[in-house]
Amino acid sequence: xxxxxxxxxxxxxxxxxTALVLMLPALMLPSAGRAAGFEELVARLPExxxxxxxxxxxxxxxxxxxxxxxxxxxxxEGSLHVRKADGRVVIIEKTDAGTVAFDALxxxxxxxxxxxxxxxxxxxxxxxxxxxxxxxALSLMSPDRETRLMAAQSVFASGDPAxxxxxxxxxxAESDREVATALAxxxxxxxxxxxxxxxxxxxxxxxxxxxxxxxAQAALAPHASDPAIGNExxxxxxxxxxxxxxxxxxxxxxxxxxxxxxxxxxxxxxxxTFGVMGVINMxxxxxxxxxxxxxxxxxxxIRGAAPWLFDWSLLIAAPLAVLVAGxxxxxxxxxxxxxxxxxxxxxxxxxxxxxxxxxxxxxxIFGPNNREVGNPSWMSGSLEIGQMTVTWSRLWILxxxxxxxxxxxxxxxxSFFGLQMxxxxxxxxxxxxxxxxxxxxxxxxxxxxxxxxxxxxxALSQIDNVSPNLGQSYIVDSFMVVVFGGAGNLWGAFxxxxxxxxxxxxxxxxxxxxxxxxxxxxxxxxxxxKRPRGLFALRGRAVEA
Amino acid sequence: MARLVDRRMGVFLAALFVLTVALxxxxxxxxxxxxxxxxxxxVGKYLCYALLAVALDLGWGFCGILxxxxxxxxALGGYAMGMYLMRQIGPRGVYGDPVLPDFMVFLNWxxxxxxxxxxxxxxxxxxxxxxxxxxxxxVFGWFAFRxxxxxxxxxxxTQAMTYALMLAFFRNEMGFGGNNGLTxxxxxxxxxxxxxxxxxxxxxxxxxxxAAGLLVARWITASRLGRVLVAIRDxxxxxxxxxxxxxxxxxxxxxxSAVMAGVAGALYVPQVGIINPGEFSPANSIEIVIWxxxxxxxxxxxxxxxxxxVALAKTLLTGWLPELWLFALxxxxxxxxxxxxxxxxxxxxxxxxxxxxxxxxxxxxxxA
Numbered sequence: 001x002x003x004x005x006x007x008x009x010x011x012x013x014x015x016x017x018t019a020l021v022l023m024l025p026a027l028m029l030p031s032a033g034r035a036a037g038f039e040e041l042v043a044r045l046p047e048x049x050x051x052x053x054x055x056x057x058x059x060x061x062x063x064x065x066x067x068x069x070x071x072x073x074x075x076x077e078g079s080l081h082v083r084k085a086d087g088r089v090v091i092i093e094k095t096d097a098g099t100v101a102f103d104a105l106x107x108x109x110x111x112x113x114x115x116x117x118x119x120x121x122x123x124x125x126x127x128x129x130x131x132x133x134x135x136x137a138l139s140l141m142s143p144d145r146e147t148r149l150m151a152a153q154s155v156f157a158s159g160d161p162a163x164x165x166x167x168x169x170x171x172x173a174e175s176d177r178e179v180a181t182a183l184a185x186x187x188x189x190x191x192x193x194x195x196x197x198x199x200x201x202x203x204x205x206x207x208x209x210x211x212x213x214x215x216a217q218a219a220l221a222p223h224a225s226d227p228a229i230g231n232e233x234x235x236x237x238x239x240x241x242x243x244x245x246x247x248x249x250x251x252x253x254x255x256x257x258x259x260x261x262x263x264x265x266x267x268x269x270x271x272x273t274f275g276v277m278g279v280i281n282m283x284x285x286x287x288x289x290x291x292x293x294x295x296x297x298x299x300x301x302i303r304g305a306a307p308w309l310f311d312w313s314l315l316i317a318a319p320l321a322v323l324v325a326g327x328x329x330x331x332x333x334x335x336x337x338x339x340x341x342x343x344x345x346x347x348x349x350x351x352x353x354x355x356x357x358x359x360x361x362x363x364x365i366f367g368p369n370n371r372e373v374g375n376p377s378w379m380s381g382s383l384e385i386g387q388m389t390v391t392w393s394r395l396w397i398l399x400x401x402x403x404x405x406x407x408x409x410x411x412x413x414x415s416f417f418g419l420q421m422x423x424x425x426x427x428x429x430x431x432x433x434x435x436x437x438x439x440x441x442x443x444x445x446x447x448x449x450x451x452x453x454x455x456x457x458x459a460l461s462q463i464d465n466v467s468p469n470l471g472q473s474y475i476v477d478s479f480m481v482v483v484f485g486g487a488g489n490l491w492g493a494f495x496x497x498x499x500x501x502x503x504x505x506x507x508x509x510x511x512x513x514x515x516x517x518x519x520x521x522x523x524x525x526x527x528x529x530k531r532p533r534g535l536f537a538l539r540g541r542a543v544e545a
Numbered sequence: 546m547a548r549l550v551d552r553r554m555g556v557f558l559a560a561l562f563v564l565t566v567a568l569x570x571x572x573x574x575x576x577x578x579x580x581x582x583x584x585x586x587x588v589g590k591y592l593c594y595a596l597l598a599v600a601l602d603l604g605w606g607f608c609g610i611l612x613x614x615x616x617x618x619x620a621l622g623g624y625a626m627g628m629y630l631m632r633q634i635g636p637r638g639v640y641g642d643p644v645l646p647d648f649m650v651f652l653n654w655x656x657x658x659x660x661x662x663x664x665x666x667x668x669x670x671x672x673x674x675x676x677x678x679x680x681x682x683x684v685f686g687w688f689a690f691r692x693x694x695x696x697x698x699x700x701x702x703t704q705a706m707t708y709a710l711m712l713a714f715f716r717n718e719m720g721f722g723g724n725n726g727l728t729x730x731x732x733x734x735x736x737x738x739x740x741x742x743x744x745x746x747x748x749x750x751x752x753x754x755x756a757a758g759l760l761v762a763r764w765i766t767a768s769r770l771g772r773v774l775v776a777i778r779d780x781x782x783x784x785x786x787x788x789x790x791x792x793x794x795x796x797x798x799x800x801x802s803a804v805m806a807g808v809a810g811a812l813y814v815p816q817v818g819i820i821n822p823g824e825f826s827p828a829n830s831i832e833i834v835i836w837x838x839x840x841x842x843x844x845x846x847x848x849x850x851x852x853x854x855v856a857l858a859k860t861l862l863t864g865w866l867p868e869l870w871l872f873a874l875x876x877x878x879x880x881x882x883x884x885x886x887x888x889x890x891x892x893x894x895x896x897x898x899x900x901x902x903x904x905x906x907x908x909x910x911x912x913a
């Protein structure tokens with residue numbers, strides 16, 4: 001009884017106090033020999049009147065038997081039946097094949113049953129209420145942490161003062177901090193619904209204020225007009241509103257970063273072909289699409305040949321996508337673009353033609369419909385940070401985009417190939433004089449841009465529909481990023497992508513997605529008027545190149 | 546000043562005249578319907594495309610303004626006409642509202658939005674067909690040319706313009722029928738749109754508009770002003786340093802071109818019976834460019850021919866082998882830019898010139 005003494009004493013209604021005292025030892029102290037009592041009680045369930053049944057239910061709850069929650073749950077749902085032949089209590093489950101029964105105590109499968117051979121154990125509304133709080137209280141003490149957490153949350157949502165004793169009992173036994181917090185919060189909501197002393201209510205308001213989310217707001221709101229604690233509640237509500245707005249901003253920033261990373265992946269290859277080489281590649285979006293279809297093909301092969309490799313499918317697909325898209329890119333450069341250097345408008349038209357051909361080729365090979373690309377296990381699910389949800393796939397894509405960007409910078413700045421590339425960009429005749437094979441460098445540069453488009457496709461396959469039109473939906477956006485950021489500068493593409501991503505996501509709640517996008521487009525069109533060469537314009541001689 | 550109607554223009558206009566007379570006659574009942582009646586509307590549609598191509602060629606071929614958003618001007622002209630046709634339906638709509646078009650009744654709108662006012666009069670709609678695209682081109686061009694946005698940058702922002710308009714017109718709240726656009730037209734100027742005589746009338750009107758468009762474009766490009774335009778196309782900086790206000794010339798030609806595209810759209814809509822936001826899609830606008838490039842950039846007549854050729858190929862191929870159409874179109878883009886820089890007409894005339902080496906004349910060289 002130490003536990004009961006540890007509880008803060010309050011003027012409880014007498015009945016509640018009795019129930020508390022009766023329940024706690026049963027809930028708290030596992031005792032041997034109790035199992036027999038539980039089985040006997042369950043066997044007594046079908047007998048007698050509703051008030052007899054109420055007593056039995058109460059007694060079952062008191063046993064604290066691990067099977068109690070399931071039996072009471074079945075009773076609540078009306079799937080607890082009694083078999084007419086031998087009076088055995090069974091749980092009925094309806095399946096496609098028919099109705100099957102399980103022993104309520106042992107879980108032993110009893111096979112299919114005819115509709116008339118069992119009889120439902122009936123409950124009325126009073127019993128249902130009892131069952132719900134009994135189940136809630138039982139779950140609060142469950143050995144499984146997740147179950148306790150869920151139970152605490154459902155008690156929080158109900159805010160029923162009847163649960164206070166159970167909560168107190170659970171609280172004093174709880175060792176997990178997160179569950180304990182959830183229990184304390186649930187208790188605070190329940191306290192507010194009683195006529196507990198003002199001091200205690202103030203403490204409850206403080207607890208909810210610390211929780212600071214929409215649920216806490218909803219729990220507090222009805223008490224704002226309470227004369228005793230109205231001021232505290234109003235202050236807490238304002239505080240919560242402020243915290244929520246802050247989290248809302250953080251969430252928007254995250255969405256913006258996520259969109260920005262996608263835009264950057266799509267645009268960064270373009271920044272190389274358009275920015276560094278001055279070649280307009282309208283087929284860029286289709287190279288992204290090829291990357292996505294490569295991922296699809298790799299996953300199909302893995303599903304067929306080695307399903308255990310599935311979690312690695314993206315890592316396998318990434319280099320293949322670079323090869324496929326890069327190879328197609330080099331073919332485009334050698335076959336078409338090479339002949340059109342210095343004629344940007346013709347290049348634009350020819351590569352648009354290539355994009356149509358690639359689209360139709362993919363449509364012919366893979367069909368016109370969306371293809372299903374699966375998420376590996378490490379990319380599914382999400383992460384809760386405070387009041388913000390971060391899906392793993394988007395987080396990985398952001399990390400991936402940053403890695404690609406860093407790797408690209410490294411290649412351009414530190415590698416010999418990068419040096420040759422910059423030399424050709426800055427002064428082609430001079431580079432040729434120095435012995436650089438400019439034709440080869442052109443092809444490789446274009447291939448690099450195309451390969452990165454392929455990588456973008458691998459990432460996009462995780463969050464977007466893989467269809468022949470995939471590329472089309474990114475081409476205008478990626479051009480906007482490059483034009484906004486300033487051609488010929490990777491940092492421009494970086495700033496352009498994340499800037500546009502965040503602006504877009506902040507506009508969306510006000511204007512809706514479509515109007516937001518239109519506003520961004522109009523903004524860029526106006527921006528170009530002001531800075532025709534983009535945010536990070538090249539200066540000096542490079543402009544003439 | 547060069548002659549207004551040169552050889553190629555003369556040949557083309559004569560052929561167009563023959564077509565305009567022959568086709569309606571051949572399809573009429575009196576001639577025993579030698580050709581099916583739908584051909585009149587189909588060729589009428591091609592003629593609208595041809596006018597659109599001439600409009601683009603005026604800007605791209607003669608002033609180097611590669612607009613990837615000309616489909617937007619075409620669609621705006623089409624929407625202006627569509628609004629007139631919608632108002633003509635009157636109480637014959639599905640919901641029978643005397644004023645509101647069906648889609649507005651469907652959206653529970655109580656009264657006509659302000660920008661729909663006046664469209665029940667033909668003269669007002671006809672004015673808007675030219676004014677709306679012209680005004681958009683004027684404002685857009687004023688900003689773009691003043692800050693010297695040119696070359697591919699201009700192409701890309703014109704593409705963004707038509708893309709933004711497409712997104713906007715897809716919205717129901719815009720008041721232009723959203724996704725479905727405007728359709729179910731009944732009559733124009735009191736004439737039943739399904740009647741053969743009305744269709745012939747629209748066909749002839751399209752032919753006349755095309756001829757007029759060609760002559761206006763030719764008149765502009767053959768004048769002194771046209772010479773300046775070509776100078777700007779070939780050496781913008783030099784023209785500027787010689788004292789020409791480059792942006793004024795560009796703005797003028799861009800606006801005229803947009804108005805022409807609007808007229809083409811207005812004639813197109815009653816013949817196909819629908820206008821929807823799909824017309825704004827960037828892909829449509831780029832397709833116009835290939836018409837001009839195929840026919841021969843800077844030749845006007847070539848642009849018109851190219852448009853009709855590609856449209857004909859599209860009709861035939863999408864009917865027989867729909868799979869093949871995009872391959873063919875894509876291949877066309879690549880082949881024309883690589884091997885036919887002066888288009889079919891240019892290649893033809895080059896071939897003729899080689900057959901008759903004695904002939905000399907000022908050939909209009911087109912450079913990128």
